[in-house]
Amino acid sequence: MNFWNFVVENKGEIAQLTFEHLWIVAISTALAIVIGIPLGILITRKPALHNPVLVTANIIQTIPSLALFGFLLPAPWIGERAGRLAILALTLYSLLPLIRNTYTGIRGVDRAVLEAARGMGLTDWQLLYKVELPLAASVVLAGIRTAVVISVGLATIAAAIGAGGLGELIFRGLAMVNNAVILAGAVPAALMALIADALLGFLERRFTPQRS
């Protein structure tokens, strides 16, 4: 059976799995943003937390993904559904680029800009949302981009624990020793990564501040 025939015959299922895949990546990225950006901001304010937070995120990043799925299996509520488990694991993996880039982006804001802003009487909160976050936006977006591209790839492995997504086709193809089926999962996943990369790259450039 060749690739194109398989795709045409199974377009409904492929679309369904692509949507599942996208869903897992989107939810986990959203969670990682909601947790990672505040943590990144926090460690710019509390230097004592910088190392503990980044070391923890780093260690999580080094755990092999299959092992992480296994570790999370006994967790209450999370472990009941494979989808929840996959989302949690991908969220954890996405934290490092988000925390690190938020920190780096904020620390990279020109000192003269910060000094002038504080000297003119901006409150800490105004400093954050009027100056630091807008000027760090492109670096934070680069972190989101890294996280999304990693997640699209890792989400294929989530099929191993029954979380669905395009990994199902890949694992099925491996079991059947059928390259067409493997490609039917791998090609949409690769396209998804490329498109996300291009879109976020475009946003990143738009938010890059002009330097004098």
Add this chain to the structure above:
Amino acid sequence: MSQPRDGPRLLFEHSSTFMTDISAVEFRNVSYRLLDGRDILHDLNIDVRRGEILVLLGRSGSGKTTALKLVNRLLEASGGNLLIEGRDSREWDIIQLRRHIGYAIQDVGLFPHYTVARNIALVPSIEKWPAARSDSRVQELLQLVGLKEDIGPRYPHQLSGGQRQRVGVARALAADPPILLMDEPFGALDPLTRSDLQREFLSLQKQLGKTVLFVTHDLHEALLLGSRIALLEDGRLVSIGSPKEFLQSQNALVQKYVQAFGAADQVRGGM
């Protein structure tokens, strides 16, 4: 927020010097010590009169910038008292204090993601001025610092160094603060632009009557701009007086400073 004097003001409201008996800024036995125990300022006593340009002169590391930053509390004094308009700086709400004092620095620090007009309107906007009032204030200030109105929609990276510094001064003046702190604002400019800005600033100050604390290491700038010059060395006040008194001073350190710049003049004259 709504103390009567902190509200929006007209441009020239502060030029009339009311309460002349109270100095604008007063350093009383002020000291500043770093966490590692090094003393940056020792027992500083300076009285800045309303409407004068007081120049803090000194070499790098003399403590002049530190003294300036104590006024708007970017740094907190370790000892002594700093009175701003007769009131201890620690009694002021820190945000209100800073909005009451304009601040311009050598690196300007314009927001790169804001247009010139938004940069200038920064304090008016956080003080929630109505848009029309803020807009007309921006136009007024652009004119005041010698910039064309069509520069408003441009971004800082599109400006020359001299234009950026003018925008920085306009921004510092936006909410019409009675006191201005300036830390080598013209230090990074080429000599011709610097001299233009110095002259314009002098006439601007005459027109507005602001109290200015001006930090520089350049004696020529100090002599040109200062109503009085305070020379700092190693965190101590060496001498304070008018430019004329400064040039005639018998103090060895002052004479050394004058000679260093005099010698520089001769070199330039001989070329």
